Amino acid sequence: MFDSQIGKWRLHFRRFRWYGVAVCCALVILGLNSIAVSQQPITIKVLMSALEATQWQPLVEKFEAQNPDIDLEIIEGPNATNLVEDLYTSSFLLGNSPYDLVYMDIVWTPKFAAAGWLMELSDRISEAQSQDFLAGDLNGGRYQGELYRIPFRSDAGMLYYRQDLLSAAERKPPETTEELIEISQELQAENKIDWGYVWQGKQYEGLAAMFVEILKGFGGFWIDPNTQEVGLDRPEAIAAVSFLRETIESGISPSGVTTYQEEETRRFFQNGKALFLRNWPYVWALANAEDSPVKGKIGLKPMVYAPGHESAACQGGWGLGISKTTQHPDEAWRVIEFITSAATQKKFILETGYVPSRRSLFTDQEIVAKYGHYPQLLEVQESSVLRPPIAQYAQASDILQRYLSAALTDRMTPEKAMAGAATETRNLLGR
Amino acid sequence: MKQDTLRAREQRTGWLLVIPALLLLLLVYAYPILRAFGLSLFSQNLGTQLQPEFAGLANYSRMIADGRFWQSIGNTAIFTFSALILELVLGMGIALVLNQTFRGKGLVRTIAILPWALPTAIMALAWTWIFNDQYGILNDILLRLGWIETGINWLGNPTLAMVATIVADVWKTTSFVSILLLAGLQSIPQDLYEAHAIEGATPWQSFRQITLPLIMPQITIAALFRFAQSFGIFDLIQVMTEGGPAGATEMVSLYIYATVRRYLDFGYGAALVVVTFLILIVVVALAAYLIAKLRRSTGVET
């Protein structure tokens, strides 16, 4: 009870700031500024999932040791990403956000920026300073040309393959979608493996993330953020959907993929039941763990693409922005500088196995010694493609997911589904 | 003259007593509904930097082409009518049982209203646990009975998830229906049945010919209340399925909530509110008309 009262008072504190200013002025006038209030450390608050909050703890301690004037307070939220987003959204919407920093998934950036909840950061970081960051990850922090988010840990989709089986069959890992189908069918026919290719086909955000890779690999696009043009009903997009359907129809992918998220596909692959897997970087460590049946038998490479086009990896990742309502933007920026610095990232990555947002770290000796596949990962990251950085991304993604799922589960033809998705998306964007 | 001033004073006091409550009702009910009508003519979303821009009927024309809206209307209709029918049938059965005389009647009645009183959101957790695909007691019972071979993923399958949410809703609200119907049953004079039995009617006949017509007003009122509440169902679904899998259990209320809270699309959300409100009003008006007709035909004063 008393705790909540204090909490309430803290939240209402800002209302009394003029009172505070007046008191300060009075003290200054009285020449008492030597004992004024500002000696207390300034508190910078940020919300993140409980899981990641524990992983951040060593960083927080180090930061506070180096910056005694700042008290970095991590508030533990739920572990589900969408609930954290909801919490940030609610607190900004209600107009009294208690957070100074915003720790965000890359796809939230345009929404939060368009809503006017984030501070522009372009002036705080120089061209040279931003050079080291992965271009895709940094661009994911931009909205209408302005920078709002500095990347901390990165993420990208890629193709995992069974090195042992490919070598035995004297095949190279596939570059194109056609090769992927061909190799799968060959090895399945020889009973070397049960299934060819597993991917995330359930109706959820992961489906959209997977699809942008295939879409780009077929030369198509979803939404052009500059012109608001929608490309979902173009032949390239329909060809991309048809490819995904073909993997199921030709028996390369189990029909269950349309209900799979990342974890289902990883277990499938890890239990040695599939030749190829589309997934995120976290799979590497788990698939190479001691108890994994495919330990030491796998490789990774950028995603396959249609002949004549190029590979694309869906850009994911987390970064920091500054809340527009914060009283302490400069202190918040100092936190960002510290957290996203090469030294901090390196420490964090060596401990947790996440992917850095700085190019130089992928080839860092110590990191490579521990994670030998990071140089390949850099190759994947450099081919990254963004999900459309538009303010209404969440809505657009839900529209695409619904129609794509209908097409993949054979409730609609690809043409009809994509036409529907395109129409609804255009309505949404007011075009 | 004196009578008139007394009357006027009485009226003044009356208004004085009514007005505080009325103001609060206006603030919490009238303002949001009127505001929704106004806002539905504007675009106010992330595309407009959350600033309102007049858009005429654009939100409504967008709704016509919005597959998700129609799907949610369809889901809501399926959910509402399935739940409503099950609740009325079950509620009637329970009311008939509670209307008998037996020992421990008070206790049984207390138990029977318990589900109604408990928080929906919390009991939705309990139902999620019952329907759990691995450790759920429902699968366990079905397995023990030998009716199924492997556990069913109730909340992971579009059709079964709908069934599961309907079952949970029926559990939660049948007690409300049975309370209302029981009150109706108790108001029927016993000698009506006795007279009917002497004429040689079977229990089923007297149920059809006496009970049903006489408690029709209570049935209609219970149905009306339940219709309105099921139509706006939120907490149960939000906790059990969040509208999934693949939107199969997404109700209009969840779509409205997502549109406002997640998409920050206030204008379109307002248009959704308006349409939902209008559907509700039409159905309620129909029901009110029915009740009035029933009251006239049965002559029951309630």
Place this chain on the structure above:
Amino acid sequence: MMTQRKFSVASLLLGLAIVLVVLFSLGPIIWQFLTSIKTNDAIAAIPNVYFPNPNQLTLNHYTELFARRPFFNYMLNSFLVSILSTILCLGLGSPAAYALARLRIPGERILLALILLITLFPYILLFLGLLEIVKALGLGNNFLALIVPYTAINLPLTILVMRSFFQQLPRDLEDSARIEGYGTLKMLVEILLPLTLPALVTTGILTFIFAWNEFIFALTFITVENMKTIPVAAAQLGGSSVFEIPYGTIAAATVLGTLPLVLLVLFFQKKIVQGLTSGAVKG
């Protein structure tokens, strides 16, 4: 002989029906309670453990609830919000109900019809407008953002129930009070209030239950962990762990969150039934 057998078949059927009603109503609650006192191993056992052995019993889920989350705060918040809105609701609703029952105000019938109509409104229709009000008044993370809507939501039922109660009171009482020179307000407070205490308790309990159970406003207008109410806090326990869903802890939260209401129903069953029927049917 014949009638005896018929009687026993009927009573057997009735007995069966009663058992079914009890099982149907209590089943989910009992199962949740049993889950909450089982060890994690017993919870995850297949086939299910229905009644745990002594060595499968634990109170860990309850202690964990209080250790990991400010669960005591949640309970207090729910109590505070529910009690305050109940009091406000009775304070505003009873005078209005009296006026609608006794004092002839023009437009009374229309007012009553409107009040009856809005008892049917789903809260989701109000949420967008209320969000704007809460935002404009800076009431986010303030209990007033819950207390005011809860009061308003329960006003219609309060007015309807109290009105039907006032109508049942003998008019003589008020007439003689008037003759003795009481004004309307004084008479309300000194003579009618003590008489209406049972009705106030009835409607108060209903209001309390509604307020305790409300979800959507509590989910939207409160974001600070310490200020959450029970239903929202319990529902969000589910999403708090990626790797393992804490079934036992959720079950414990269910038991604690519903306990106050179970007690209310146990003690006030008659009043609840009376309130609901007079509110819904007589209106």
